[in-house]
Amino acid sequence: MTSSLEQRAAEADAIDPLAHMRRRFLIPDGLTYLDGNSLGALAAHVPAAVQDVVRRQWGEHLIGSWQTSSWWSAPTRVGDRLAPLLGAAPGQVVVADSTSVNVFKLLVAALRAAAPRTELLVDATTFPSDGYVAQSVGRMTGASVVPVHPDDLAGALSRGTAVVLANHVDYRTGRLYDMASHTAAAHAVGALVVWDVSHSAGVLALKLDRIGVDFAVGATYKFLGGGPGAPAFSYVASRWQPRLDQPLTGWGGAADPFAMSGQFEAAAGIDRMRVGTPDILSLLALDAALDVWDDVDMAQVRAKGLALTGFFMDCVRELLPPELAEVVTTRGDDRGHQVSVRVAAAATLVGRLAERGVVVDWRPPDLLRAGFAPLYTSYGDALRGAQVIADLLSE
Amino acid sequence: MTSSLEQRAAEADAIDPLAHMRRRFLIPDGLTYLDGNSLGALAAHVPAAVQDVVRRQWGEHLIGSWQTSSWWSAPTRVGDRLAPLLGAAPGQVVVADSTSVNVFKLLVAALRAAAPRTELLVDATTFPSDGYVAQSVGRMTGASVVPVHPDDLAGALSRGTAVVLANHVDYRTGRLYDMASHTAAAHAVGALVVWDVSHSAGVLALKLDRIGVDFAVGATYKFLGGGPGAPAFSYVASRWQPRLDQPLTGWGGAADPFAMSGQFEAAAGIDRMRVGTPDILSLLALDAALDVWDDVDMAQVRAKGLALTGFFMDCVRELLPPELAEVVTTRGDDRGHQVSVRVAAAATLVGRLAERGVVVDWRPPDLLRAGFAPLYTSYGDALRGAQVIADLLSE
Numbered sequence: 001m002t003s004s005l006e007q008r009a010a011e012a013d014a015i016d017p018l019a020h021m022r023r024r025f026l027i028p029d030g031l032t033y034l035d036g037n038s039l040g041a042l043a044a045h046v047p048a049a050v051q052d053v054v055r056r057q058w059g060e061h062l063i064g065s066w067q068t069s070s071w072w073s074a075p076t077r078v079g080d081r082l083a084p085l086l087g088a089a090p091g092q093v094v095v096a097d098s099t100s101v102n103v104f105k106l107l108v109a110a111l112r113a114a115a116p117r118t119e120l121l122v123d124a125t126t127f128p129s130d131g132y133v134a135q136s137v138g139r140m141t142g143a144s145v146v147p148v149h150p151d152d153l154a155g156a157l158s159r160g161t162a163v164v165l166a167n168h169v170d171y172r173t174g175r176l177y178d179m180a181s182h183t184a185a186a187h188a189v190g191a192l193v194v195w196d197v198s199h200s201a202g203v204l205a206l207k208l209d210r211i212g213v214d215f216a217v218g219a220t221y222k223f224l225g226g227g228p229g230a231p232a233f234s235y236v237a238s239r240w241q242p243r244l245d246q247p248l249t250g251w252g253g254a255a256d257p258f259a260m261s262g263q264f265e266a267a268a269g270i271d272r273m274r275v276g277t278p279d280i281l282s283l284l285a286l287d288a289a290l291d292v293w294d295d296v297d298m299a300q301v302r303a304k305g306l307a308l309t310g311f312f313m314d315c316v317r318e319l320l321p322p323e324l325a326e327v328v329t330t331r332g333d334d335r336g337h338q339v340s341v342r343v344a345a346a347a348t349l350v351g352r353l354a355e356r357g358v359v360v361d362w363r364p365p366d367l368l369r370a371g372f373a374p375l376y377t378s379y380g381d382a383l384r385g386a387q388v389i390a391d392l393l394s395e
Numbered sequence: 396m397t398s399s400l401e402q403r404a405a406e407a408d409a410i411d412p413l414a415h416m417r418r419r420f421l422i423p424d425g426l427t428y429l430d431g432n433s434l435g436a437l438a439a440h441v442p443a444a445v446q447d448v449v450r451r452q453w454g455e456h457l458i459g460s461w462q463t464s465s466w467w468s469a470p471t472r473v474g475d476r477l478a479p480l481l482g483a484a485p486g487q488v489v490v491a492d493s494t495s496v497n498v499f500k501l502l503v504a505a506l507r508a509a510a511p512r513t514e515l516l517v518d519a520t521t522f523p524s525d526g527y528v529a530q531s532v533g534r535m536t537g538a539s540v541v542p543v544h545p546d547d548l549a550g551a552l553s554r555g556t557a558v559v560l561a562n563h564v565d566y567r568t569g570r571l572y573d574m575a576s577h578t579a580a581a582h583a584v585g586a587l588v589v590w591d592v593s594h595s596a597g598v599l600a601l602k603l604d605r606i607g608v609d610f611a612v613g614a615t616y617k618f619l620g621g622g623p624g625a626p627a628f629s630y631v632a633s634r635w636q637p638r639l640d641q642p643l644t645g646w647g648g649a650a651d652p653f654a655m656s657g658q659f660e661a662a663a664g665i666d667r668m669r670v671g672t673p674d675i676l677s678l679l680a681l682d683a684a685l686d687v688w689d690d691v692d693m694a695q696v697r698a699k700g701l702a703l704t705g706f707f708m709d710c711v712r713e714l715l716p717p718e719l720a721e722v723v724t725t726r727g728d729d730r731g732h733q734v735s736v737r738v739a740a741a742a743t744l745v746g747r748l749a750e751r752g753v754v755v756d757w758r759p760p761d762l763l764r765a766g767f768a769p770l771y772t773s774y775g776d777a778l779r780g781a782q783v784i785a786d787l788l789s790e
Contacts, residue, residue: 033457136642262526281676
């Protein structure tokens with residue numbers, strides 16, 4: 001069986017239109033890295049870009065770099081670089097703070113915009129941090145927080161629904177939800193939607209503008225490759241910006257921060273999502289990392305991601321004993337670029353895989369997750385990952 | 396006059412016990428950098444440390460670095476490195492998010508701890524961002540926000556006061572307030588205090604524990620030299636940690652983040668101040684930058700800072716026409732390590748000074764600020780700064 005899979009992998013890699021992109025990343029020899037869904041690999045040119053920020057911009061130009069290196073405007077400038085990947089026209093994306101902090105800002109702002117409605121529907125399968133923040137928002141605003149499985153959203157929506165907090169891709173199963181239909185369903189009852197696109201940014205061509213999404217948030221250190229803990233992005237549709245009333249009113253979001261006025265007046269546009277002083281080293285590492293996306297056709301990325309995950313599922317089904325490993329991720333196209341496999345002792349298995357040079361991760365209690373970043377993951381990587389998992393399960 | 400000042404500068408530099416520290420920083424030749432109160436200079440070893448984080452930790456070890464390079468625990472590990480500078484025993488300081496975000500967390504937590512009291516006294520001279528955030532906190536919690544000049548604090552405190560938000564050093568005038576007496580006055584009426592020590596961390600030996608401060612917050616990119624937009628620190632006294640109830644309940648502050656539980660349970664200690672994924676590049680640049688403080692006697696730092704600012708005030712008084720330049724900063728020891736000078740057209744003057752290689756900053760409408768970082772600012776720098784200001788004012 002392996003030989004047939006090897007042939008498939010070799011053929012797919014040989015005609016892969018994105019194969020050349022791998023050379024732009026520094027991936028250690030011999031490593032099979034299937035965790036770009038958690039921490040994206042390092043693009044080869046990023047270390048030099050970071051050195052320039054540290055040595056020249058900080059070390060030589062010091063405080064002047066807030067203007068001469070455009071540090072102060074970097075959150076929106078980098079946001080505008082991300083915008084095409086999100087399907088957003090310029091002026092609607094800003095990079096600042098962590099995903100969780102942005103969820104707080106956007107949920108409070110969305111609830112204020114949706115007043116007097118007070119019901120907040122939260123994806124019951126959400127990455128926990130979003131749900132934790134939603135609980136706190138409910139406590140502070142008086143909103144009632146109602147967990148709803150994404151499949152049950154249509155039935156849960158009502159004229160009392162203020163806001164829906166939804167995940168585009170389930171972080172456990174890898175399932176991709178239909179952003180257009182869920183958004184339309186929410187809008188049909190007059191509710192607003194905040195989408196967490198952490199696991200779909202860099203996976204497929206998002207269409208936030210075209211779908212009419214209200215708000216979105218996402219991590220930049222996963223498929224986008226911004227680096228460990230790189231700041232997150234927020235999207236606020238233009239139509240919401242003039243009345244966007246977010247609660248973390250730091251000077252970064254003020255109309256004229258350096259006027260040092262005692263009274264807060266929010267900036268006119270997306271800048272009002274900013275809070276404190278921008279985190280320059282991490283933000284400009286992300287800025288550099290985004291260079292690799294300039295030359296990429298997202299349709300190719302998506303096609304390869306589906307092909308890679310499909311091939312990996314074939315490998316799992318052919319090589320792994322079905323009684324020990326069950327693929328949880330759907331075979332349909334409604335999936336992101338990760339495949340989740342239910343296995344016993346997932347944590348131990350992930351550790352042993354790492355010792356053999358295959359990096360995946362896991363989520364409790366029993367899900368092994370393999371992520372496929374089309375810019376640097378090959379079909380050969382997918383096969384080797386499955387082979388080593390099979391070897392360990394058979395020991 | 397200048398020749399006498401030159402002699403004083405030369406003599407003071409010759410016997411400066413901290414003079415050797417300047418070699419540990421990369422300050423461009425010919426630059427007189429008097430803005431370490433805004434953005435600290437780059438320590439010479441930091442670029443290599445950042446490269447190691449980027450190339451080896453991220454590039455080679457990838458996701459494994461969350462454990463093997465202790466990325467996940469970095470916020471409290473770096474916090475514990477800061478703790479001695481703050482006069483804090485271990486386990487009370489964490490580095491995460493911006494100063495403004497931390498002000499939000501601490502004010503809400505302090506108000507919850509002080510319930511049913513609802514009055515929030517806010518330093519009327521505060522750096523605007525703290526005041527903006529306090530207004531938002533008031534709106535979200537129902538607390539009444541009352542601006543009070545620090546000199547009037549004692550009279551404003553009452554049994555209805557829940558929390559005081561105070562600045563240790565006035566960012567405009569450089570005045571240093573008495574943390575011990577203000578804290579004692581607040582405690583005497585049963586109120587809690589949140590101190591912003593952004594302009595005193597790295598200036599003098601803080602004594603948060605000994606004074607019995609409840610909460611503190613501060614920037615790390617000023618005198619501490621952590622780099623542009625480096626994450627801020629928060630201090631929560633041990634006695635408050637078990638009931639600390641802060642509103643940004645991201646997974647970083649959960650008791651067991653990787654259990655991915657649907658229900659938030661706060662971490663036991665200072666970790667509960669954390670929110671999202673730590674911002675590793677900026678956080679570990681700060682970690683490296685703190686190395687220079689390991690060998691420093693804070694008493695020497697404070698003595699030199701007072702001497703430098705005193706000498707600069709002498710230079711200003713001797714060299715600048717009094718009708719054009721008025722020193723606003725006190726001659727007493729109740730000042731930080733900055734000197735503020737009232738001048739006409741401050742913004743223009745600061746730009747022209749930069750062209751002549753003298754970097755200071757300004758705050759509206761008419762305050763020129765010169766900062767003195769004892770680890771790398773010399774008496775000769777202070778004199779040259781005053782001389783060039785004098786030259787420009789006389790043109």
